Amino acid sequence: MPQYLLSVWHDEDYVVDFSTAEAQDRVAQVGAFNDELQRSGAWVFAAGLHPASSATVVRSAADGVSMTDGPYAETKEQMGGFWIIEAVDLDVALELAARGAAASGGPIEVRPLQG
């Protein structure tokens, strides 16, 4: 069955303060969405990510390995988390993405996995 990457995007400076009621509400909604994915069999894998500032870019060249601090693309929006799901076709994947967007509160990019 086709698999899709559903990535959630946030502003770069996005910081979650889990003490707020709003954040707690989000956590609950995303949890419910995850349960739903697992029940329906669409779930493959999912994770939230630490802020983009925690990223390191590693490059391999002829003269060795170089490392740079920060995310690969210095853009205002960064990926905050993702799901890998299984769906029979694009329309099902988009429908799940719509529910994921509602739960996470951020826009979701849907991208098919190769293979």
Added chain:
Amino acid sequence: MTDTLDCVFRREAGRCTATLIRVLGDIDLAEEAVAEAFLIAAEQWPKRGIPPNPGGWLTTTARNRAIDRLRRESTRVERYIAAHQMHTQDTNPDATPEREALDRFVDVVPDDQLRLMFLCCHPALAADSQVALTLRLLGGLETSEIATAFLLPEATIAQRLVRAKRKLRDNHAPYRVPGAAELPDRLHAVLASIYLIYTEGHTATAGPALSRGDLSTEAIRIGRILATLMPDEPEVVGLLALMLLSEARRSSRVDDHGSMVRLADQDRSRWNPSLIEEGHGLVQACLRRNQPGPFQIQAAIAAVHTDAPTAADTDWNQIVALYDQLQAIQPNPVVALNRAVAVGALDGPSAGLDALANVILEDYQPYHAARADLLTRAERIDEAIAAYDRAIELTANSAEGEFLSRQRQHALQLAATLTRNERERQPYKQHAQERGRPCP
């Protein structure tokens, strides 16, 4: 003969491609098979005559070619069989599973064209890709023809088509008619795409000619197919009616010199009565259903316009009422602008300008053109000239540009007349006051 062949091809291409995509599960393979069948037809038909059912002939030929090809490239057959989850066990040793399965799949189903429409206008595709794909696959237009119609390089359209098809394939976009729950949204995308093709043909966004009839004709043809396939969807019928009623006025929209003529100034004897009659019939049918939607209301507005024997006979009351209704279900600045123009016709330019007060469409040429006209009629010439300048700056269509320049000239002449009248009135006024009589 060649003309007839072209007509048959154009008419059958979409239907044939639609079925072959379902049979083969791949857009490119379907296009190749259909192209091959057309080549065979172009060779055989002039000698043997056009078969009684040209569409069936083309689809069967394309299918047979495709099967031969799939057999030659056995990996594709395997992929295909896997994709369709066919049974490989068979009791008849002579039957090949792929042949049987293909036979079952190949019947021409009207739904195929609907599936293709929904695939071409999939919301995951950008609007310009939807339009190109619809014209190519459903309309059977060549890439070069689409490029000519949109005044774009052929390579641009070719790339747009390749990307769109690849996206649909990589994403496993389903080939189906959406279910009831998603249908309204998905259908709206299809209708919007067809209407975009129509309006692009009706008022070309760039270039010398105001109308590029081919696109309008294509949009109407596709609209008719859709109306045949979904006769119970009032918005589908509404869109067809809207296009027919706009099309009926097309020849009068430009004068003999290629300049634009406003609705009010059009020679109504040049309007096409049979298109108007057909359009009115469809609007009536929509009204009876009483499930109004944006396309039906716009069609009803067009029907009111085409109902008036002269511009002065236009029932502006009804038009404003219809715009009110349209604004209630589809509130947007363009609707508000058109409503303001109707209010201006009904209650005078000041009322029109009042209705326009909260509408801001800074980069929209028709906004400045409409405002300029209302301002001219309200005798606020300086503001009118500024609005005309902005409208002219924003138009890329030379027929529209010429029209606006002429209107601007009229506004300047009006200004001169007003000043002259003012000057002539002035001494008389003083004279009259001296004699202690009230001004006229």
